Amino acid sequence: MNPKLRAAGIMLRQGHSVHDRPGEREVLVQCDEDESFYRFAGGTVEYGETASEAIIREFMEEYDLEVIVGPLLVVNEHFFQYYGKEHHQVTLIHRCELRGTNDIPEPLWHKEHSSVKLVWRSMSQLKKRPVYPEGIFAVLEHETPPIAHLVTGRGYKS
Template structure:
């Protein structure tokens, strides 16, 4: 099995206290919005396409933030994702919760960064990137079994 190449967006609100996350309606865990990069597509174009396809939302890709090599196992099945993270921006509307167009049980919403510390946020280690709001790109490796 080959690694899957993904992109995810780091999007803060104007006061840097909230971040845009994707979760199920029960909010059992969170992840940053994004998806797979298609063949021949740049990472920035992939982010723009994913937001448009899934949420009818325009996003502006600003700069590269990090890369995560995420090797994990679920139910004896091994996976390997390489995810590129980018700092991005959207036209802000903090009251709106958007449902995924293909999976209505998945939503996009603003969450306070402090709230995310009490919930599962995938991949492991991304909270450090969020908290530090680093200007220099970061690389980290996670290797876990769920």
């Protein structure tokens, strides 16, 4: 079993202000129609492609969005079973920003999967549903988070 390499982008913005107070920080997340969970947009890194290049390609292919890829924030190693087989997936999650604007039509629907959408959600909204990968919420709460290594799906073994 070889690990599968993925890449995803985290985008943050300051929310709209209410009564002259700064708004709550918002995160651009991908979810299903019912918003039963949240995750970050991205996909599989293709052979010969860097994680940054994969993020740029995936946002363009899936949502017609141009992104600028920033620093690496999280390395997530995820272990799981799928159809009775063991899998090991490594996701490199980078800080990103939309090129030119933070405004997108909401919801912005995935071009290939009609039940998947991209939306801005506040930190308090994210607390109400699972956010993947597990443990990412603690990283999002830091203004300038350190690089985090999250191992999910099993106990950590050194």
